[in-house]
Amino acid sequence: xxxxxxxxxxxxxxxxxxxxxxxxxxxxxxxxxxxxxxxxxxxxxxxxxxxxxxxxxxxxxxxxxxxxxxxxxxxxxxxxxxxxxxxxxxxxxxxxxxxxxxxxxxxxxxxxxxxxxxxxxxxxxxxxxxxxxxxxxxxxxxxxxxxxxxxxxxxxxxxxxxxxxxxxxxxxxxxxxxxxxxxxxxxxxxxxxxxxxxxxxxxxxxxxxxxxxxxxxxxxxxxxxxxxxxxxxxxxxxxxxxxxxxxxxxxxxxxxxxxxxxxxxxxxxxxxxxxxxxxxxxxxxxxxxxxxxxxxxxxxxxxxxxxxxxxxxxxxxxxxxxxxxxxxxxxxxxxxxxxxxxxxxxxx
Amino acid sequence: xxxxxxxxxxxxxxxxxxxxxxxxxxxxxxxxxxxxxxxxxxxxxxxxxxxxxxxxxxxxxxxxxxxxxxxxxxxxxxxxxxxxxxxxxxxxxxxxxxxxxxxxxxxxxxxxxxxxxxxxxxxxxxxxxxxxxxxxxxxxxxxxxxxxxxxxxxxxxxxxxxxxxxxxxxxxxxxxxxxxxxxxxxxxxxxxxxxxxxxxxxxxxxxxxxxxxxxxxxxxxxxxxxxxxxxxxxxxxxxxxxxxxxxxxxxxxxxxxxxxxxxxxxxxxxxxxxxxxxxxxxxxxxxxxxxxxxxxxxxxxxxxxxxxxxxxxxxxxxxxxxxxxxxxxxxxxxxxxxxxxxxxxxxx
Numbered sequence: 001x002x003x004x005x006x007x008x009x010x011x012x013x014x015x016x017x018x019x020x021x022x023x024x025x026x027x028x029x030x031x032x033x034x035x036x037x038x039x040x041x042x043x044x045x046x047x048x049x050x051x052x053x054x055x056x057x058x059x060x061x062x063x064x065x066x067x068x069x070x071x072x073x074x075x076x077x078x079x080x081x082x083x084x085x086x087x088x089x090x091x092x093x094x095x096x097x098x099x100x101x102x103x104x105x106x107x108x109x110x111x112x113x114x115x116x117x118x119x120x121x122x123x124x125x126x127x128x129x130x131x132x133x134x135x136x137x138x139x140x141x142x143x144x145x146x147x148x149x150x151x152x153x154x155x156x157x158x159x160x161x162x163x164x165x166x167x168x169x170x171x172x173x174x175x176x177x178x179x180x181x182x183x184x185x186x187x188x189x190x191x192x193x194x195x196x197x198x199x200x201x202x203x204x205x206x207x208x209x210x211x212x213x214x215x216x217x218x219x220x221x222x223x224x225x226x227x228x229x230x231x232x233x234x235x236x237x238x239x240x241x242x243x244x245x246x247x248x249x250x251x252x253x254x255x256x257x258x259x260x261x262x263x264x265x266x267x268x269x270x271x272x273x274x275x276x277x278x279x280x281x282x283x284x285x286x287x288x289x290x291x292x293x294x295x296x297x298x299x300x301x302x303x304x305x306x307x308x309x310x311x312x313x314x315x316x317x318x319x320x321x322x323x324x325x326x327x328x329x330x331x332x333x334x335x336x337x338x339x340x341x342x343x344x345x346x347x348x
Numbered sequence: 349x350x351x352x353x354x355x356x357x358x359x360x361x362x363x364x365x366x367x368x369x370x371x372x373x374x375x376x377x378x379x380x381x382x383x384x385x386x387x388x389x390x391x392x393x394x395x396x397x398x399x400x401x402x403x404x405x406x407x408x409x410x411x412x413x414x415x416x417x418x419x420x421x422x423x424x425x426x427x428x429x430x431x432x433x434x435x436x437x438x439x440x441x442x443x444x445x446x447x448x449x450x451x452x453x454x455x456x457x458x459x460x461x462x463x464x465x466x467x468x469x470x471x472x473x474x475x476x477x478x479x480x481x482x483x484x485x486x487x488x489x490x491x492x493x494x495x496x497x498x499x500x501x502x503x504x505x506x507x508x509x510x511x512x513x514x515x516x517x518x519x520x521x522x523x524x525x526x527x528x529x530x531x532x533x534x535x536x537x538x539x540x541x542x543x544x545x546x547x548x549x550x551x552x553x554x555x556x557x558x559x560x561x562x563x564x565x566x567x568x569x570x571x572x573x574x575x576x577x578x579x580x581x582x583x584x585x586x587x588x589x590x591x592x593x594x595x596x597x598x599x600x601x602x603x604x605x606x607x608x609x610x611x612x613x614x615x616x617x618x619x620x621x622x623x624x625x626x627x628x629x630x631x632x633x634x635x636x637x638x639x640x641x642x643x644x645x646x647x648x649x650x651x652x653x654x655x656x657x658x659x660x661x662x663x664x665x666x667x668x669x670x671x672x673x674x675x676x677x678x679x680x681x682x683x684x685x686x687x688x689x690x691x692x693x694x695x696x
Binding site: 001011033034040043154200311318321 | 349352353355356359360364380381382385386388389390391392503504505547548655656657659660661662664665666668
């Protein structure tokens with residue numbers, strides 16, 4: 001099956017994505033029919049300029065005191081981790097677990113203080129909550145942005161299912177995963193750095209089941225505790241860290257050759273004022289940087305319902321297939337066996 | 349691989365096509381964004397009413413003398429076969445070949461005479477040529493129809509690549525095949541009866557390579573001769589005849605169990621004044637009937653360019669996979685071996 005799957009990786013790039021590894025750029029929002037035809041239908045990302053130039057947020061949110069003042073009465077969710085890696089693999093008891101952040105609900109000015117004073121490996125704070133938080137916790141900022149992107153709403157045929165706000169700095173990152181949404185990701189301050197892989201590359205990310213664990217932070221001791229959930233719950237998650245440390249690089253390349261030796265991911269930086277169309281089911285890894293050192297990166301993302309159509313069925317079929325070529329090889333090869341070959345059942 | 353592929357058949361129906369086996373009906377043409385989003389994107393057929401009600405063709409083409417008069421000076425292509433099955437499998441030298449019609453270029457009134465007097469198994473005529481013939485051979489009918497369907501052109505982003513006219517009667521049919529086009533199929537007189545299968549059902553049609561052959565008709569003897577092309581050329585074609593004679597039914601069901609025992613095809617009749625959106629890469633089998641016995645069925649179809657995108661890459665991947673579950677079964681099983689497992693390389 002190896003050859004057939006590798007041919008699929010190549011063909012998706014040849015046919016519709018291009019082999020440049022570059023994400024297409026549009027100088028203005030596409031017409032709705034163009035967005036569906038040229039991007040959503042072929043499941044192809046693009047970066048759109050001049051789509052949010054009219055947002056008051058673009059000037060006012062660079063000013064932390066504007067935010068603190070406007071949100072002085074707001075209680076917001078802030079995600080605390082020792083190192084900025086929430087919803088990511090972490091070592092625990094000489095094995096790996098899927099670690100979720102300690103979530104605290106604090107007045108916004110306090111959250112902002114925690115983010116600004118973030119300092120790995122002690123404490124990193126990231127204000128985010130993927131539960132439509134922009135339309136709940138951050139309601140007082142509503143007038144600074146559009147409540148939806150008209151051209152995308154018209155294209156997709158429904159209003160966003162969720163609108164999320166993300167406030168962090170260069171210490172926070174998001175590990176490789178995919179979402180079951182069409183995602184319009186608008187950067188307001190700072191920059192977001194994405195690595196993108198099409199759904200057809202699913203085997204290259206070595207999705208395996210990891211036991212779920214959660215950080216607990218004690219403000220008294222300033223220490224984190226990471227504990228497995230009880231009863232044990234397994235989360236299928238991508239095993240690949242695309243930026244291993246120099247010391248672990250060789251080891252990671254041996255463990256995950258399909259990622260490190262295969263076609264490189266699409267790499268792109270989305271700047272303040274730009275919108276990324278991140279197609280449903282694409283794997284993405286996200287880092288960020290501020291306009292100045294330690295400065296905030298703020299983004300608003302619109303999750304629109306995806307269509308669970310023939311593309312989705314094809315994805316499930318592909319994921320159900322073992323990468324190795326023969327059954328005997330599969331039985332003898334532990335790595336291959338560990339690849340999640342079930343249906344698409346991610347939980348996040 | 350058997351289970352995974354069968355799950356794919358099921359899931360495509362569950363998710364986006366529905367299990368009713370019925371093709372969705374629209375009471376008027378969709379807006380361009382709707383056509384892309386709800387049908388082209390999910391690769392889902394529909395039948396559209398009231399899209400061509402303004403065509404003069406709807407009234408004038410029912411009258412054979414109007415056609416003969418308007419096309420009195422036109423030379424048209426007429427396809428002659430003994431039985432109405434052109435581009436179909438036919439027995440030759442105790443094996444099967446892919447038989448093309450004898451194509452004659454005759455004045456239109458003569459073509460019409462041949463069609464009207466068609467009588468299998470001696471001679472059946474079908475005026476058709478899939479080379480944009482409506483805009484060449486039938487140019488004098490241009491004013492009776494639209495040169496393109498505005499809502500489809502806007503949706504797809506380009507004018508039709510080809511517009512074809514089909515004039516035949518109940519004696520002609522088209523065997524299972526697929527086209528690399530988005531197809532808008534407008535019926536002007538009579539009715540077309542389609543059997544449709546999604547691209548994901550490719551293994552159920554037992555595509556195999558058959559040697560190409562061509563009929564030669566002698567008007568002197570009134571006899572057909574069927575001869576293999578030289579040098580031999582192989583055409584990959586669907587092996588399944590969905591309407592076998594009662595005598596061969598048992599045999600066909602044994603040879604092609606995936607077709608006959610699997611989910612039934614989507615079955616639909618497109619009446620005069622209606623338009624079928626037949627998605628790219630869908631397998632289709634077509635029969636036709638006139639408004640009265642022996643009456644003509646006339647249709648105009650618009651072939652728009654399809655996108656060779658991730659769906660197409662997924663299709664090629666699926667087709668490259670053997671249906672049988674283990675390599676040893678594949679080696680020992682002649683039927684399975686014969687399934688075309690190459691890339692998508694149909695010639696028509």
